[in-house]
Amino acid sequence: MTQSTGPICISVINMKGGVGKTTVAALLGRYASIFLDLKVLAIDLDPQANLSQAFMREDYKRFLDEKKPSVVELFRGYIPPRSGVPAPSSIDLDKILVRNTPLGGGNLSLIPSRFDFSENLTDSVKPNPQILANLIAEEFQQLDIVIVDCAPTESILTKVAYHASRFILVPVKPEYFATIGFPLLKKSLENFRNENPTHSIDVAGIVINNSTYHYSQDIGGPESRRSKIELEDEAVRNNWFVFENEFPFSRGFPKMMRGDFTHLGDAVLYKEFAKEFF
Amino acid sequence: MKEKGLDDSLNEIVHQYGIARVDRALREIRNSTQYQTNQKKPSASNSKRRCERRAEKRPRKRVTATGFVSNLEESSEVGKLLNELAIRFDKKEFLPNFGEIRNFCEIHGIDTPVSKSREAAVPRVFKHLSQVDIQDLQFMIQAKSFSGPTRLGPIAEAIRRSSKFS
Numbered sequence: 404m405t406q407s408t409g410p411i412c413i414s415v416i417n418m419k420g421g422v423g424k425t426t427v428a429a430l431l432g433r434y435a436s437i438f439l440d441l442k443v444l445a446i447d448l449d450p451q452a453n454l455s456q457a458f459m460r461e462d463y464k465r466f467l468d469e470k471k472p473s474v475v476e477l478f479r480g481y482i483p484p485r486s487g488v489p490a491p492s493s494i495d496l497d498k499i500l501v502r503n504t505p506l507g508g509g510n511l512s513l514i515p516s517r518f519d520f521s522e523n524l525t526d527s528v529k530p531n532p533q534i535l536a537n538l539i540a541e542e543f544q545q546l547d548i549v550i551v552d553c554a555p556t557e558s559i560l561t562k563v564a565y566h567a568s569r570f571i572l573v574p575v576k577p578e579y580f581a582t583i584g585f586p587l588l589k590k591s592l593e594n595f596r597n598e599n600p601t602h603s604i605d606v607a608g609i610v611i612n613n614s615t616y617h618y619s620q621d622i623g624g625p626e627s628r629r630s631k632i633e634l635e636d637e638a639v640r641n642n643w644f645v646f647e648n649e650f651p652f653s654r655g656f657p658k659m660m661r662g663d664f665t666h667l668g669d670a671v672l673y674k675e676f677a678k679e680f681f
Numbered sequence: 682m683k684e685k686g687l688d689d690s691l692n693e694i695v696h697q698y699g700i701a702r703v704d705r706a707l708r709e710i711r712n713s714t715q716y717q718t719n720q721k722k723p724s725a726s727n728s729k730r731r732c733e734r735r736a737e738k739r740p741r742k743r744v745t746a747t748g749f750v751s752n753l754e755e756s757s758e759v760g761k762l763l764n765e766l767a768i769r770f771d772k773k774e775f776l777p778n779f780g781e782i783r784n785f786c787e788i789h790g791i792d793t794p795v796s797k798s799r800e801a802a803v804p805r806v807f808k809h810l811s812q813v814d815i816q817d818l819q820f821m822i823q824a825k826s827f828s829g830p831t832r833l834g835p836i837a838e839a840i841r842r843s844s845k846f847s
Contacts, residue, residue, distance in 0.1 A: 456831065460826075460830075460831045461825065461832070462824045462826065463839075464835045464836050464838075465825075465839075467836075467842070467843045468843070470843075502820070503821075503826065504826070505784060505785075505788070505826045505827050508789075509788070509817070518840060518843075519843075658830075661830045662829065663780060663829075664780035664784040665697060665778060665779065666697075
């Protein structure tokens with residue numbers, strides 16, 4: 404799957420929060436790195452930094468304590484003065500990338516995020532939305548896959564992700580409010596395409612998360628079924644593919660994100676989706 | 682007389698399910714008709730169990746990670762790092778439960794041990810570690826990777842500290 408034309412860049416996006424963007428991004432990265440032996444870069448564009456916490460576990464604490472550089476410094480374009488370094492210094496990607504994490508294995512590198520990311524963006528001059536696209540073009544052509552985990556609101560970070568991506572993956576839950584994220588995403592993508600007519604960006608597909616099917620039995624009730632039908636209808640109208648393999652409801656997912664691999668239950672079924680996706 | 686194997690297994694179960702659930706489950710087993718019948722009738726399986734217990738009483742050599750690592754012929758630098766990880770393994774600071782061992786095996790492409798005991802995984806894990814790059818061993822030690830599930834407290838504390846500085 405190595406690309407002679409550079410990595411395949413995928414952003415995991417939904418304007419609605421809590422639909423499983425981080426879980427899907429983390430587990431796709433894990434699958435590609437460990438089971439497909441692909442070189443993966445995971446980028447955490449969410450100021451809540453959940454993707455970073457999932458990959459780094461309690462080492463995220465050390466990352467904060469030692470004030471290590473993150474995506475915040477990438478956007479600033481320099482490393483600020485700190486103890487022992489009396490002047491701003493240039494970005495050293497090797498110092499930003501986090502490798503060999505217990506969730507991602509040896510083939511995955513992470514650009515971590517920090518909770519002050521949004522404050523930094525608000526306080527600064529509007530950042531260049533092509534910053535990530537430039538970085539990938541210059542530094543990461545040897546990789547196979549780049550996965551971007553996006554924040555759950557439309558902001559400059561959404562544009563940053565669009566500019567860096569060839570494909571969009573949309574996790575969604577079969578719930579009424581989650582379905583409303585669909586038309587918002589469609590509008591946002593159309594705006595981007597109109598502004599950037601030479602950029603090809605497509606929805607790779609919709610992945611249904613927290614599926615109410617449990618061992619082939621639908622336990623979600625009529626509301627969940629209704630939302631799912633609406634989701635599928637909307638996807639067809641937009642010409643968006645819906646992946647056959649869903650993320651089932653499982654308590655194993657939050658356990659994995661915490662780094663607890665005992666009794667994962669149906670959460671191991673994420674591999675079926677990952678196989679279909681790749 | 683305390684039985685080490687039983688203690689280890691119970692500790693792991695209590696850690697996973699909580700003492701109240703384990704206690705309740707034990708009481709249910711004790712009160713079940715099946716258990717009481719088995720207790721009353723000396724059977725062939727009971728005598729087999731007695732034989733097994735006798736066999737268990739024979740002194741068994743316990744495999745520790747530090748013991749295993751000391752038998753590996755490694756260069757002084759690798760040996761030192763392996764020993765550091767072995768000490769942490771024996772203290773349950775490195776790969777503290779079987780779930781961690783399963784994940785470790787998965788991401789390093791080695792077969793998961795059939796037995797769910799940490800002790801049984803020692804040869805497989807440390808033989809693999811002896812072939813890992815020095816930098817990766819150093820990273821595992823420095824970053825405290827594979828040290829178990831995350832807890833909210835330390836990260837929440839680090840976020841508070843970090844906000845105070847800025």
